[in-house]
Amino acid sequence: MKNHHKAERVLFTKAMKRTHTILIPDMLPVHFEIIRHVFAEYGYKTEILHNEGREVINTGLKYVHNDTCYPALLVIGQFISALQSGKYDLDHIALMITQTGGGCRASNYIYLLRKALKKAGLEKIPVISLNTSGLESNPGFHLTIPMLVKMMAALVYGDELMLLGNQVRPYEKTPGSADACVQDWTKRISEMLNHRRGFTLPEMRRMFQEIARDFAAIPQERCAKIRVGVVGEIYVKFSPLGNNGLEKFLLEQGCEVMLPGVMGFVMYALSNQEIDRKLYGGKAIMATVSNVALRYLEAVERAMLDAIRQQGCFTAPAPFARLEKLGERVINRGSKMGEGWLLTAETLELVENGYPNVICAQPFGCLPNHINGRGMMNRIKELAPQANIVAIDYDSGAASVNQENRIKLMLSSAKRSGDPVHNVPETQLSHNVEHEYAAT
Numbered sequence: 001m002k003n004h005h006k007a008e009r010v011l012f013t014k015a016m017k018r019t020h021t022i023l024i025p026d027m028l029p030v031h032f033e034i035i036r037h038v039f040a041e042y043g044y045k046t047e048i049l050h051n052e053g054r055e056v057i058n059t060g061l062k063y064v065h066n067d068t069c070y071p072a073l074l075v076i077g078q079f080i081s082a083l084q085s086g087k088y089d090l091d092h093i094a095l096m097i098t099q100t101g102g103g104c105r106a107s108n109y110i111y112l113l114r115k116a117l118k119k120a121g122l123e124k125i126p127v128i129s130l131n132t133s134g135l136e137s138n139p140g141f142h143l144t145i146p147m148l149v150k151m152m153a154a155l156v157y158g159d160e161l162m163l164l165g166n167q168v169r170p171y172e173k174t175p176g177s178a179d180a181c182v183q184d185w186t187k188r189i190s191e192m193l194n195h196r197r198g199f200t201l202p203e204m205r206r207m208f209q210e211i212a213r214d215f216a217a218i219p220q221e222r223c224a225k226i227r228v229g230v231v232g233e234i235y236v237k238f239s240p241l242g243n244n245g246l247e248k249f250l251l252e253q254g255c256e257v258m259l260p261g262v263m264g265f266v267m268y269a270l271s272n273q274e275i276d277r278k279l280y281g282g283k284a285i286m287a288t289v290s291n292v293a294l295r296y297l298e299a300v301e302r303a304m305l306d307a308i309r310q311q312g313c314f315t316a317p318a319p320f321a322r323l324e325k326l327g328e329r330v331i332n333r334g335s336k337m338g339e340g341w342l343l344t345a346e347t348l349e350l351v352e353n354g355y356p357n358v359i360c361a362q363p364f365g366c367l368p369n370h371i372n373g374r375g376m377m378n379r380i381k382e383l384a385p386q387a388n389i390v391a392i393d394y395d396s397g398a399a400s401v402n403q404e405n406r407i408k409l410m411l412s413s414a415k416r417s418g419d420p421v422h423n424v425p426e427t428q429l430s431h432n433v434e435h436e437y438a439a440t
């Protein structure tokens with residue numbers, strides 16, 4: 001598998017590192033903006049794409065088959081639409097796409113992208129694979145351990161900003177103050193990482209506290225809001241392009257939104273190496289290395305959750321160790337294609353942590369998400385009868401009005417059942433979480 005088709009593909013060379021701008025598709029606007037500065041520190045010039053709308057979908061439909069996973073269609077559509085816009089010097093452009101290395105089709109988007117580029121007459125554009133599984137490599141791009149550590153820091157900061165922004169935005173007295181705080185911190189963290197600061201555990205611990213304090217200080221008026229959690233396939237869960245601006249829509253409907261962070265997915269991917277070793281004959285060395293990384297990230301996560309909890313006015317999500325236990329109540333951890341058991345665990349965690357209304361955002365026809373999301377709903381409702389879950393399919397043919405109507409139906413059922421809530425009571429789960437968390 002290693003360096004697959006190296007002889008046939010256009011490589012990103014050492015010289016290109018100086019001359020080319022690398023385009024990155026949009027998925028997590030805040031997180032990716034911070035990561036961009038980590039790339040800059042290592043000499044890579046990058047740009048996050050923000051083109052959106054029907055034009056991107058139509059371009060995707062033109063260059064990839066319409067039964068392709070919807071996230072792939074959007075990512076490829078966004079790339080080609082940008083390249084065809086006339087905005088870029090095509091002799092000095094490269095593209096970057098992730099390869100997860102898991103069993104799902106996400107490892108193969110890169111081949112679809114190259115096929116689409118060829119069809120569009122853009123095959124000379126080099127495509128860089130961002131992966132940690134030893135899949136494709138390029139002479140001009142190296143993912144080093146220090147770089148990975150900083151990228152992880154960027155993701156955790158992004159998670160904290162997203163989490164706190166979502167918990168303040170519906171209650172802010174001055175419209176836009178939560179967004180201003182997110183922007184201000186995005187800038188400050190980016191500058192810090194650019195100057196090789198803010199990525200060690202003691203530094204992060206201090207920063208997490210400062211960030212949480214700043215959000216808590218925003219003048220707010222706590223009023224009745226329906227609390228809605230969002231889970232799902234990673235791209236359609238986070239990307240406004242993938243989910244037709246779901247967060248914004250929920251905010252307009254008077255909801256408080258909770259999106260479990262992206263670090264959960266990173267930790268899930270790491271923990272899967274141990275599952276691979278136990279169940280599927282995976283390599284012991286991979287499991288050992290992943291376990292070391294996981295222990296480190298758990299310490300970082302603990303520091304962030306402590307900072308959020310200490311303010312006394314925010315809901316801190318359960319730590320990853322708790323998600324593992326919740327998932328095991330419902331589904332075997334061997335279910336690890338796509339978002340796998342994590343999706344089930346996050347749903348259960350949201351319900352028990354005061355967000356009983358959950359939207360499961362899934363690409364149409366995505367088998368792993370239908371199994372771990374829609375397929376687990378009945379069992380979740382047995383365990384947590386207060387759960388009010390709706391699965392929403394996203395694809396190029398789905399009308400957003402239908403999606404919104406189904407969500408409105410879920411919200412009206414939430415209102416009927418006694419939501420909105422003013423202050424979520426300390427649930428039994430919260431006590432359990434505190435207890436187990438303290439023990440880790």
Ligand code: SF4
Nearest residue numbers: 069104105106338366
């Ligand atoms: S998780 Fe679903 S959408 Fe993502 S690659 Fe797998 S099948 Fe496609």
